[in-house]
Every structure is written in structure tokens, then in C-alpha cells.
Amino acid sequence: MTGPNQPKAPTSNSIQSAPSELELQLKGYRLATAEFLYHMPDHPTILQSFIWQTYDLLPEYPEIHKFIDFWEENIDGPLHSVHVASCDLLTPGDARFADVIYQIH
Template sequence: MTQAQSETELMLKGYGLTTAEFFYRLPDYRHVLNSFVWQDYDLAPDHPRLFRFIEYWQKNIEGPLHSVRFTHRKLIGPGEWRNVVGEFTLH
């Protein structure tokens, strides 16, 4: 995606909300685990944005990853959306 799109446009194109929880070790205290929550609209089942973020983490952040768990929820689909044009005013 090169241009900014609204959340509704993304959902109509098949994107769903992906939430991931990263467990990582602190750089100075390797026995201590910390967590970080990340959310973005992504395409299942390949999850390119999630895997791009994991690659970024591994290359640029000092705290090594212990584990990642994630969930994906498609909020709406093209068949569930109807564009309504018009408005009725009463009184």
C-alpha cells in the first residue's frame, strides 16, 4: 500500500485487525521477560505486516524475542457492507 487508506477501505479489501503480543528479554537482564502489544490491519493467512514488524524487531531492537502470539479478526467483509446515499429528515 502506497497511499493512506481509511480503515473501512482496508476492511473492504479483505484486511482484518491483527493483534500481537510480543514477549522479549530485556537486554541487560536476560532472565526477565517483558511484553509489548502491537496492532495493525493485515491480510490473513500470510500476515505480511506482522512478519515485516518481526523482521524489523530482530534487526533493530536489542531485546531478543522470546515468543509472539497473535490473533486476527476480520471485522467486515465486502458482502456485509452497503453504501447508503440519502437522508430522511423528520419534523
């Protein structure tokens, strides 16, 4: 039953799905892990750690930069430092040739 107050079913044109992890990796995105060290707002001499993972483009890291901008505008704890590590999850396969082939009957 649908009425005037019932939500309408979304049409295929209104649904935008986020790209899958595989699609992002094929576009050059890599898994990046960022550790944010920040000063606690109530105790500025104490550092707290926050770890965040996202898919990002190397070496510019635009997603991490967006997050840093968001942090500086909206979070009370000022950043002390940010450490970033990344790795390729989608890599070409390794091909090796056998040195010896044994046949057992």
C-alpha cells in the same frame, strides 16, 4: 507571503493519503493484535510484553512479519515468542425472519 526559504504548498499529485480502515477491510485486511514476548537486554532472564495492533492479511500476516524483521534488526531485546489474534470487523449483516407479528391498535 512566499519567499525563497518558504515551503511550497503540496500539489495534488504529491499527496498520497493512506488508505482508510474501511478501504483496507474491503481489500481483505483484518485487525490483528500481536503480543511480543522478548528478553530484556539488561536482564535476559526476564520477559517483557509488547502489544501491537495493525491491519493485516490473513493467514500470511505480511505486516507483522515486516515488524518482526524490523525488531530483529534494530531492537536489542531478542524475541521469545509472538502470539497473534485477529478478527473480522466488517461482516455481513444478519438477516432474521420474525416468528410472530403483533399489531396493536
